[in-house]
Amino acid sequence: MAVEINMAGKVVLITGGSMGIGKACVLEFAAAGANVAFTYRKHEAEAKAIAEEASQAGVKVLPLKADVADHERSAEVVEETIFELGGLDFLINNAGMNWDGVIWKMSEEQWDRVIEVDLKGCFNFLRAATPTMREEGGGSIVNITSINGLRGKFGQSNYTAAKGGVIALTKTVARELGRNDINVNAIAPGLIETEMVSEAPDSVKERALGEIVLGRLGQPAEVARVALFLCSPLARHVTGQVLNVDGGQLI
Numbered sequence: 719m720a721v722e723i724n725m726a727g728k729v730v731l732i733t734g735g736s737m738g739i740g741k742a743c744v745l746e747f748a749a750a751g752a753n754v755a756f757t758y759r760k761h762e763a764e765a766k767a768i769a770e771e772a773s774q775a776g777v778k779v780l781p782l783k784a785d786v787a788d789h790e791r792s793a794e795v796v797e798e799t800i801f802e803l804g805g806l807d808f809l810i811n812n813a814g815m816n817w818d819g820v821i822w823k824m825s826e827e828q829w830d831r832v833i834e835v836d837l838k839g840c841f842n843f844l845r846a847a848t849p850t851m852r853e854e855g856g857g858s859i860v861n862i863t864s865i866n867g868l869r870g871k872f873g874q875s876n877y878t879a880a881k882g883g884v885i886a887l888t889k890t891v892a893r894e895l896g897r898n899d900i901n902v903n904a905i906a907p908g909l910i911e912t913e914m915v916s917e918a919p920d921s922v923k924e925r926a927l928g929e930i931v932l933g934r935l936g937q938p939a940e941v942a943r944v945a946l947f948l949c950s951p952l953a954r955h956v957t958g959q960v961l962n963v964d965g966g967q968l969i
Protein backbone atom coordinates (compact mmCIF):
# COMPACT_ATOMS: atom_id res chain seq x y z
CA MET A 719 0.00 0.00 0.00
CA ALA A 720 1.40 3.41 -0.94
CA VAL A 721 1.72 5.84 1.99
CA GLU A 722 1.06 9.41 1.04
CA ILE A 723 2.03 12.24 3.37
CA ASN A 724 -0.67 14.89 3.50
CA MET A 725 0.33 18.16 5.19
CA ALA A 726 -2.75 20.15 4.11
CA GLY A 727 -3.46 23.05 6.49
CA LYS A 728 -0.09 22.74 8.24
CA VAL A 729 2.54 25.49 8.39
CA VAL A 730 6.27 24.91 8.05
CA LEU A 731 9.13 27.39 8.46
CA ILE A 732 12.35 26.42 6.65
CA THR A 733 15.58 28.38 7.05
CA GLY A 734 17.85 28.70 4.02
CA GLY A 735 15.25 27.84 1.40
CA SER A 736 16.84 29.63 -1.54
CA MET A 737 19.17 26.80 -2.57
CA GLY A 738 20.08 23.15 -2.19
CA ILE A 739 18.47 21.08 0.56
CA GLY A 740 16.36 23.99 1.85
CA LYS A 741 14.94 24.64 -1.60
CA ALA A 742 14.07 20.95 -1.93
CA CYS A 743 12.32 21.13 1.48
CA VAL A 744 10.24 24.11 0.31
CA LEU A 745 9.14 22.19 -2.80
CA GLU A 746 8.47 18.87 -1.01
CA PHE A 747 6.43 20.41 1.83
CA ALA A 748 4.44 22.53 -0.63
CA ALA A 749 3.77 19.47 -2.79
CA ALA A 750 2.49 17.71 0.35
CA GLY A 751 0.02 20.58 0.87
CA ALA A 752 1.71 22.61 3.63
CA ASN A 753 1.84 26.38 3.66
CA VAL A 754 5.51 27.32 3.64
CA ALA A 755 7.54 30.24 4.99
CA PHE A 756 11.22 30.16 4.18
CA THR A 757 14.23 32.38 4.66
CA TYR A 758 16.96 33.42 2.28
CA ARG A 759 19.84 35.82 2.73
CA LYS A 760 21.63 36.61 -0.55
CA HIS A 761 19.67 34.84 -3.30
CA GLU A 762 16.58 37.05 -3.54
CA ALA A 763 15.72 36.37 -7.20
CA GLU A 764 16.08 32.62 -6.67
CA ALA A 765 13.89 32.84 -3.54
CA LYS A 766 11.14 34.59 -5.49
CA ALA A 767 11.31 32.00 -8.27
CA ILE A 768 11.13 29.14 -5.75
CA ALA A 769 8.14 30.77 -4.03
CA GLU A 770 6.42 31.03 -7.41
CA GLU A 771 7.18 27.39 -8.25
CA ALA A 772 6.11 26.07 -4.84
CA SER A 773 2.85 28.04 -4.86
CA GLN A 774 1.78 26.14 -8.01
CA ALA A 775 0.82 23.39 -5.54
CA GLY A 776 -2.02 25.65 -4.39
CA VAL A 777 -0.45 26.59 -1.04
CA LYS A 778 0.70 29.88 0.47
CA VAL A 779 4.45 30.49 0.23
CA LEU A 780 6.20 33.30 2.08
CA PRO A 781 9.87 34.09 1.33
CA LEU A 782 11.50 36.18 4.08
CA LYS A 783 14.93 37.79 3.98
CA ALA A 784 16.97 37.05 7.10
CA ASP A 785 20.42 36.27 8.37
CA VAL A 786 19.86 33.36 10.76
CA ALA A 787 22.71 34.66 12.91
CA ASP A 788 20.60 37.74 13.72
CA HIS A 789 18.65 36.96 16.90
CA GLU A 790 16.11 39.79 16.59
CA ARG A 791 15.45 39.19 12.89
CA SER A 792 14.91 35.46 13.58
CA ALA A 793 12.17 36.36 16.07
CA GLU A 794 10.57 38.71 13.52
CA VAL A 795 10.59 35.93 10.89
CA VAL A 796 8.75 33.60 13.26
CA GLU A 797 6.22 36.35 14.09
CA GLU A 798 5.67 37.15 10.40
CA THR A 799 5.17 33.45 9.63
CA ILE A 800 2.57 33.03 12.35
CA PHE A 801 0.81 36.27 11.40
CA GLU A 802 0.73 35.56 7.65
CA LEU A 803 0.18 31.79 7.68
CA GLY A 804 -1.85 31.43 10.87
CA GLY A 805 0.38 29.20 13.02
CA LEU A 806 3.52 27.13 13.12
CA ASP A 807 3.58 23.34 13.08
CA PHE A 808 7.07 22.50 11.82
CA LEU A 809 10.49 24.15 11.93
CA ILE A 810 13.32 23.00 9.68
CA ASN A 811 16.65 24.52 10.74
CA ASN A 812 18.56 24.06 7.51
CA ALA A 813 20.53 27.27 6.77
CA GLY A 814 24.24 26.65 6.95
CA MET A 815 27.64 27.57 5.60
CA ASN A 816 31.21 26.44 5.78
CA TRP A 817 34.46 28.41 5.77
CA ASP A 818 37.20 25.83 5.93
CA GLY A 819 40.76 25.99 7.20
CA VAL A 820 43.06 23.87 9.30
CA ILE A 821 43.05 24.75 12.99
CA TRP A 822 46.53 26.31 12.94
CA LYS A 823 45.46 28.77 10.26
CA MET A 824 41.82 29.40 11.19
CA SER A 825 41.02 33.04 11.98
CA GLU A 826 38.80 34.10 14.84
CA GLU A 827 36.39 35.58 12.28
CA GLN A 828 36.18 32.25 10.41
CA TRP A 829 35.47 30.39 13.66
CA ASP A 830 32.91 32.90 14.96
CA ARG A 831 30.94 33.27 11.72
CA VAL A 832 30.43 29.53 11.17
CA ILE A 833 29.42 28.96 14.80
CA GLU A 834 27.10 31.98 14.61
CA VAL A 835 25.33 30.78 11.46
CA ASP A 836 25.36 26.99 11.86
CA LEU A 837 24.85 26.66 15.63
CA LYS A 838 23.51 29.95 16.97
CA GLY A 839 21.21 30.20 13.94
CA CYS A 840 19.48 27.01 15.13
CA PHE A 841 19.21 28.40 18.66
CA ASN A 842 17.74 31.66 17.36
CA PHE A 843 14.90 29.91 15.54
CA LEU A 844 14.29 27.34 18.29
CA ARG A 845 14.08 30.15 20.84
CA ALA A 846 11.66 32.13 18.71
CA ALA A 847 9.45 29.25 17.53
CA THR A 848 9.04 27.05 20.58
CA PRO A 849 6.77 29.28 22.73
CA THR A 850 4.06 29.20 20.03
CA MET A 851 4.64 25.53 19.19
CA ARG A 852 4.25 24.65 22.89
CA GLU A 853 1.05 26.73 23.13
CA GLU A 854 -0.35 25.10 20.00
CA GLY A 855 0.28 21.74 21.64
CA GLY A 856 2.47 19.88 19.20
CA GLY A 857 4.61 19.84 16.13
CA SER A 858 7.96 18.76 14.79
CA ILE A 859 11.44 20.22 14.54
CA VAL A 860 14.19 19.00 12.24
CA ASN A 861 17.73 20.33 12.51
CA ILE A 862 20.08 19.69 9.62
CA THR A 863 23.50 18.64 10.89
CA SER A 864 26.15 16.67 8.96
CA ILE A 865 27.86 13.30 9.18
CA ASN A 866 31.01 15.38 9.72
CA GLY A 867 29.48 16.61 12.98
CA LEU A 868 29.58 12.96 14.08
CA ARG A 869 33.02 11.95 12.86
CA GLY A 870 35.05 15.19 12.45
CA LYS A 871 36.61 16.33 9.18
CA PHE A 872 40.07 17.59 8.26
CA GLY A 873 39.97 21.38 7.76
CA GLN A 874 36.51 21.86 9.28
CA SER A 875 36.99 22.39 13.02
CA ASN A 876 34.51 25.31 13.05
CA TYR A 877 31.88 23.52 10.94
CA THR A 878 32.15 20.17 12.73
CA ALA A 879 32.04 21.84 16.16
CA ALA A 880 28.88 23.67 15.09
CA LYS A 881 27.29 20.54 13.63
CA GLY A 882 28.25 18.43 16.66
CA GLY A 883 26.67 21.18 18.75
CA VAL A 884 23.49 20.91 16.68
CA ILE A 885 23.29 17.20 17.55
CA ALA A 886 23.62 17.86 21.30
CA LEU A 887 21.13 20.73 20.99
CA THR A 888 18.68 18.42 19.22
CA LYS A 889 18.83 15.83 22.01
CA THR A 890 18.41 18.41 24.77
CA VAL A 891 15.52 20.21 23.09
CA ALA A 892 13.86 16.84 22.34
CA ARG A 893 13.92 16.16 26.10
CA GLU A 894 12.57 19.63 26.87
CA LEU A 895 9.70 19.54 24.37
CA GLY A 896 8.57 15.92 24.58
CA ARG A 897 5.77 16.69 27.04
CA ASN A 898 4.45 19.24 24.56
CA ASP A 899 4.15 16.56 21.88
CA ILE A 900 6.90 18.16 19.82
CA ASN A 901 9.40 15.71 18.36
CA VAL A 902 12.87 17.04 17.62
CA ASN A 903 15.28 15.20 15.35
CA ALA A 904 18.40 15.85 13.32
CA ILE A 905 19.26 14.75 9.81
CA ALA A 906 22.94 14.18 9.07
CA PRO A 907 23.46 14.31 5.32
CA GLY A 908 26.53 12.87 3.67
CA LEU A 909 27.71 14.51 0.48
CA ILE A 910 24.64 15.88 -1.30
CA GLU A 911 24.77 17.44 -4.75
CA THR A 912 24.01 21.09 -3.88
CA GLU A 913 25.52 24.50 -4.60
CA MET A 914 27.59 24.22 -1.38
CA VAL A 915 29.17 21.06 -2.76
CA SER A 916 29.61 22.29 -6.34
CA GLU A 917 32.27 24.68 -4.96
CA ALA A 918 34.22 21.81 -3.35
CA PRO A 919 37.33 20.47 -5.15
CA ASP A 920 36.88 17.36 -7.32
CA SER A 921 39.18 15.43 -4.97
CA VAL A 922 36.65 15.93 -2.12
CA LYS A 923 33.83 14.52 -4.26
CA GLU A 924 35.96 11.59 -5.44
CA ARG A 925 36.94 10.70 -1.87
CA ALA A 926 33.30 10.86 -0.77
CA LEU A 927 32.21 8.71 -3.70
CA GLY A 928 34.72 6.11 -2.55
CA GLU A 929 33.00 6.03 0.85
CA ILE A 930 29.36 6.07 -0.24
CA VAL A 931 28.17 2.48 -0.43
CA LEU A 932 25.30 3.37 -2.74
CA GLY A 933 27.93 4.66 -5.18
CA ARG A 934 26.52 8.12 -5.93
CA LEU A 935 26.07 11.52 -4.29
CA GLY A 936 22.72 12.18 -2.62
CA GLN A 937 20.15 14.52 -4.10
CA PRO A 938 18.62 17.43 -2.14
CA ALA A 939 15.11 15.94 -2.49
CA GLU A 940 16.31 12.74 -0.80
CA VAL A 941 17.10 14.77 2.33
CA ALA A 942 13.91 16.83 2.07
CA ARG A 943 11.73 13.70 1.94
CA VAL A 944 13.26 12.43 5.18
CA ALA A 945 12.51 15.82 6.78
CA LEU A 946 8.93 15.47 5.53
CA PHE A 947 8.72 11.97 7.02
CA LEU A 948 10.07 13.18 10.40
CA CYS A 949 7.35 15.87 10.51
CA SER A 950 4.60 13.45 9.44
CA PRO A 951 2.29 11.32 11.58
CA LEU A 952 4.42 8.34 10.49
CA ALA A 953 7.26 9.51 12.78
CA ARG A 954 5.36 10.73 15.88
CA HIS A 955 7.22 8.32 18.17
CA VAL A 956 10.67 9.27 16.87
CA THR A 957 12.49 11.97 18.83
CA GLY A 958 16.03 12.95 19.79
CA GLN A 959 17.46 10.94 16.90
CA VAL A 960 20.10 11.64 14.29
CA LEU A 961 19.13 10.11 10.97
CA ASN A 962 22.00 9.82 8.48
CA VAL A 963 20.97 10.42 4.88
CA ASP A 964 24.30 9.56 3.35
CA GLY A 965 24.02 6.51 1.11
CA GLY A 966 25.96 4.59 3.76
CA GLN A 967 28.91 7.01 3.75
CA LEU A 968 29.36 6.70 7.52
CA ILE A 969 28.78 2.96 7.99
Ligand SMILES: NC(=O)c1ccc[n+]([C@@H]2O[C@H](COP(=O)([O-])OP(=O)(O)OC[C@H]3O[C@@H](n4cnc5c(N)ncnc54)[C@H](OP(=O)(O)O)[C@@H]3O)[C@@H](O)[C@H]2O)c1
Nearest residue numbers: 734736737738739759760761785786814864909910912914
Ligand atom coordinates in the same frame (compact mmCIF):
# COMPACT_ATOMS: atom_id res chain seq x y z
N1 LIG B 1 25.36 19.62 0.66
C1 LIG B 1 25.91 18.74 1.48
O1 LIG B 1 26.64 17.84 1.05
C2 LIG B 1 25.65 18.81 2.95
C3 LIG B 1 26.18 17.79 3.74
C4 LIG B 1 25.95 17.82 5.11
C5 LIG B 1 25.22 18.84 5.66
N2 LIG B 1 24.73 19.83 4.88
C6 LIG B 1 23.97 20.89 5.54
O2 LIG B 1 22.72 21.06 4.90
C7 LIG B 1 22.31 22.41 4.99
C8 LIG B 1 22.01 22.94 3.61
O3 LIG B 1 23.18 22.81 2.82
P1 LIG B 1 23.18 23.01 1.23
O4 LIG B 1 24.23 22.12 0.71
O5 LIG B 1 21.80 22.93 0.72
O6 LIG B 1 23.75 24.51 1.18
P2 LIG B 1 23.65 25.61 0.05
O7 LIG B 1 23.30 24.99 -1.26
O8 LIG B 1 24.90 26.40 0.15
O9 LIG B 1 22.44 26.50 0.57
C9 LIG B 1 22.57 27.11 1.82
C10 LIG B 1 21.29 27.82 2.16
O10 LIG B 1 21.47 28.44 3.45
C11 LIG B 1 21.26 29.83 3.32
N3 LIG B 1 22.16 30.55 4.22
C12 LIG B 1 23.51 30.46 4.31
N4 LIG B 1 23.96 31.28 5.26
C13 LIG B 1 22.87 31.91 5.76
C14 LIG B 1 22.67 32.89 6.77
N5 LIG B 1 23.67 33.41 7.47
N6 LIG B 1 21.41 33.29 7.03
C15 LIG B 1 20.38 32.81 6.33
N7 LIG B 1 20.49 31.88 5.38
C16 LIG B 1 21.73 31.46 5.09
C17 LIG B 1 21.52 30.18 1.88
O11 LIG B 1 20.78 31.36 1.57
P3 LIG B 1 21.35 32.46 0.53
O12 LIG B 1 22.10 31.72 -0.50
O13 LIG B 1 20.13 33.15 0.02
O14 LIG B 1 22.24 33.33 1.32
C18 LIG B 1 20.97 28.92 1.18
O15 LIG B 1 19.58 29.03 1.04
C19 LIG B 1 23.44 23.15 5.70
O16 LIG B 1 23.15 23.27 7.07
C20 LIG B 1 24.63 22.24 5.48
O17 LIG B 1 25.61 22.40 6.47
C21 LIG B 1 24.95 19.84 3.53
